[in-house]
Amino acid sequence: MVRYWQDFFRKNGPTLALYLLISVTCWMLLMIVLPQLFMLDFSFRTNVPPPQWGTEAHGYTLEHYQYMIYGSAQSTDSYNFVDLSVFGRTILTAVFVTLIDVALCYPVAYYLAHVAHGGWARLMVMALIIPFWVNELLRAFAFKIMFGSTGIINNFLVGIGILDQPFDFIRNGVALYSGLSYAYILLMIFPIYNAVESLDKNQIEAARDLGSPWWRIHWRVVIPHAKPGITSGCTMVFMLTAGALAAPQILGGPSSLWFTQIIYQAFNQAGNWARGSAYGIILLATCLIFVLLVMKIFKIKLGEIAR
């Protein structure tokens, strides 16, 4: 261990070594570890106004976690159906959005990596990236306008006679799913692209030469090779979608609440930071467990994702 640090200082020089050490430590501690620890601590304490923080009234309790499951004591329901169903729907929708993104991005990534050439490939990458220079909120509003009852899509569908009257894309969740699917699409495309791109073209040709139809080439050769990239993309898209706030806020129908909106309400409207923290921790833990479980099922190691 001592040797390691000696080597580290010799290789980088004392100034750079010290800078790296301090900046990485600060980043880890101040930006990641401490905030999460505070949240964790808060989630187990009673909800009291800030002046009483640290006093006896600010004691430890499990009430917020219990609230998530059983609801308030005054309620007649045996479980907190509202929050639980929103939570379940959020996770389920995030899974669904992740699957849509894989289905959309795998062909695009494969095309970029092995079919498109030179200028055309660069143009496609630009076309993928440039829309993301637009602010996330603006993009969400653009989707809202596009999917609105007098939006371009409804106008078109009514115009060519497929629909008699405008379809309510927003109330039916189509706008939300589309917005969420689009929001993190780059985080799916680029990991898959990197993985697929590193595949030797000869392997694809070899499989074809041995008589394989295109779908089996993908199933047996390309997808197994791209599995770490696909998992990496899925992890990021799933986590970010489950934790998204802007798109559900803007594109969600009046009846469809996203779990992050409940957390937001707890913090900013109900002034209940403790419950907000508890709900945040629940979301984080569920996402982590879910991702680790999926990785276990598909036999992916954490190290492969980071590659």
Place this chain on the structure above:
Amino acid sequence: MSADVKLDQVWIRFGEFVAARDVNIHIKEGEFFSFLGPSGCGKTTLLRAVSGFSEPSEGKVLIGGQDMAGIGPNKRPTALIFQNLALFPLMMVWENIAFALEVKGVGLAERRKRADELLELIALPDQGEKMVSELSGGQKQRVAIARALAAEPDVLLLDEPLSALDLKLRQHMRTELRAIQQRVGITFIYITHDQGEALTMSDHVAVMSQGVIEQVADGNTIYDQPDTAFVASFVGENNMFEGKVSEISGDYAIVDTGSGQMRARKSKGKEQLSPGDQAFVFIRPESLKFANGSDFDNRIKAKILQQEFEGSFWQVFFDVEGSNRSAKLSTVNDGTTLAHQVDDQVELGFNANTAIATPAGDLAAE
């Protein structure tokens, strides 16, 4: 099952660039046929046209008499062994071998059985459960052959498959490949830039240069009776003299070179020598002798530049009078030391039937 392959007036163009120019070749069924040429001569392009990864711009590829136009590589009765083998690294060895059977929908037990039989054939029994990365270079090579054979192709195509191996293994695999070919009895088409491989393994060799087939013949003929200046300079070593044909008599040509008049066998390619043509005379180092007063058809004067001892051979290099190219003579080491010293003026001789005169033309790059 085995099939013949016919290339009928095949042209392959990439924009302005012509990769294959009017290629006409008939490869008989069950034959070991090699395309030999320097890199970039178009031999891999031709192989891809046979395997179906590219289509000729003009002309036809026929396999077993059937026109292959519009038939993809997955539907052709060919299997290709890639230069880098392209084994599937995420599959076990037996799964690699059985891939073609999996594609055909053969059941698991049958696939495993067939894979084991093929592992037996390539002398790698009980290695089926290994991952490809656990095998050595030569073993991977054999697995690639087994994987291709599992598809039961009529024609096996090999794209310089030995180039990644070290010299010793390469020589061993030559014998092995030839043996496998004779055992399975299907047509092998082999691409190489290594003349040793082409000459030792093949029934017939096609020598290619810049998209043109220079000569198709068996190895002996390629070496002893080259059709063109390119073949004479590319295959084996050759001394060369430039000159002009003064007379043709029967199978022989008389060429006036800067180093004197020379009589040599006339090449039998498409382009025939006639009096007045520019010509090259080629003589192999092993056919060039110290004259020592004996009777030779052709004699040249030279000065010894260097003598190299190579164990079983002496290599002697000369500056030839009237030529700006140096010449080389190799002679078997019979235990006696050479009678000459560096800088000696000597007379060299060779007979007309060991030399060959071809029309002047492009030479192989040194």
